[in-house]
Amino acid sequence: MGIISFFGIKSLIIQDPQPESCVVETETIIKISEGTSYDIVFSDSHGDHYYINRGLERGLNLDSLNAKVLNKRVTLHLPKLWLGTSEHIAQLAVGDDIIFTEFSSSDTATED
Template identity: 60%
Template sequence: MNASARSTIISLFLIISILFLFFKSCVIHNPKPDECEVVSAKVVSIREGSTFDIQFKTDTDNVYYINRGLEQGLNLDSLNAKVLNKTVTLHLPILTFGPSTHIAQLAVDNNIIFTEFEN
């Protein structure tokens, strides 16, 4: 094998490896509390998003979501009563380029409303 072919193979391998690591870092799987950024925000609206997600809009116009929250047994009416117009604490998994908008844990006044953390 000549040097040009060897360089091409090594370059392709490196590119594929970097892409794999990049996309793997964008997948949220089994988040841990120490891998999250903790954010406090006042919830001003709650709505159903795509694919049964529950979206929370804050007073700073940020939108966070619980992935497939409706499929996990959460109810919009119940959430409205518990968190609407209240300051919540969110745990947001940190990805390669900063925190995601995916909610790993949602709490109000130290009462956990939703969590993905395993005990």
């Protein structure tokens, strides 16, 4: 039973997401706020919420994100989990402009 629990929990942890292991969704973001543990939470026009894990610690800024993302159509890469799709944002883009990504070999935010 312990091994089954271990693998069940491990399947819910997101480590080193890659584009091929993500679902791509296009949403309109209507609210951006600070969440717990320095997360940045994005709310879409359907009432769904997505987050960048520890986004504020990674150098992202709420004012800048509001200017670039608020009320715009964005493309989200959301990692697939054993039980479905995560709300964790692995990549956020507006058009061809990548605002944030975890896909490179380093764990950096890309906000200009």
